[in-house]
Amino acid sequence: MSESSPDTEESNSNPNPEAEPLVPLKEYTIEEIAKHNEEGNLWFMLGGRVVNVSAFDDHPGGPDVFESVAGKDGTDDFEQICHSNTAKKQVQDYVIGKVKGQEVKDLMLINDSEDSTSMVLAIIVVLIALGAYFYFQ
Numbered sequence: 691m692s693e694s695s696p697d698t699e700e701s702n703s704n705p706n707p708e709a710e711p712l713v714p715l716k717e718y719t720i721e722e723i724a725k726h727n728e729e730g731n732l733w734f735m736l737g738g739r740v741v742n743v744s745a746f747d748d749h750p751g752g753p754d755v756f757e758s759v760a761g762k763d764g765t766d767d768f769e770q771i772c773h774s775n776t777a778k779k780q781v782q783d784y785v786i787g788k789v790k791g792q793e794v795k796d797l798m799l800i801n802d803s804e805d806s807t808s809m810v811l812a813i814i815v816v817l818i819a820l821g822a823y824f825y826f827q
């Protein structure tokens with residue numbers, strides 16, 4: 691019997707679409723993005739991506755927040771809200787391209803509120819373990 695190839699099943703799926711898109715993203719200049727700055731025609735930049743949120747009516751933070759970043763770079767605003775990993779994955783649904791001359795940043799590397807909680811818990815566990823170690827010396 692012939693050996694089965696381990697990656698036959700996954701050969702068509704991209705394990706990390708955020709980092710390495712299969713189809714090269716269309717590039718837009720900052721000037722072009724700036725023109726899409728009104729309700730119904732609303733783009734903004736997010737970590738080097740261009741997102742079109744014109745049809746994103748059920749944004750949990752409300753549709754109005756997009757007006758503050760319309761045609762501009764909304765990366766800092768997006769990061770400040772501490773969006774969840776679910777929200778970061780959802781961004782992909784609105785990506786239409788990348789900003790010319792900019793690198794596409796991995797949004798998952800931005801601190802997630804759940805990740806921060808896990809980090810605090812991990813530090814507490816390490817401190818307790820160290821305390822116990824020295825206490826029983």
Ligand code: HEM
Nearest residue numbers: 741750751755759764767768771772773774777780781784
């Ligand atoms: C395509 C881009 C975006 C997506 C997919 C998105 C998605 C989401 C999602 C799923 C939530 C619910 C909470 C969570 O899961 O984190 C949320 C909440 C929120 N978002 Fe966004 N968001 C985007 C861009 C932005 C931007 C640019 C801003 C600010 C200008 C913003 C402001 C907020 C606010 C204020 C909340 C409510 C937070 C709260 O209730 O505590 N979002 N967003």
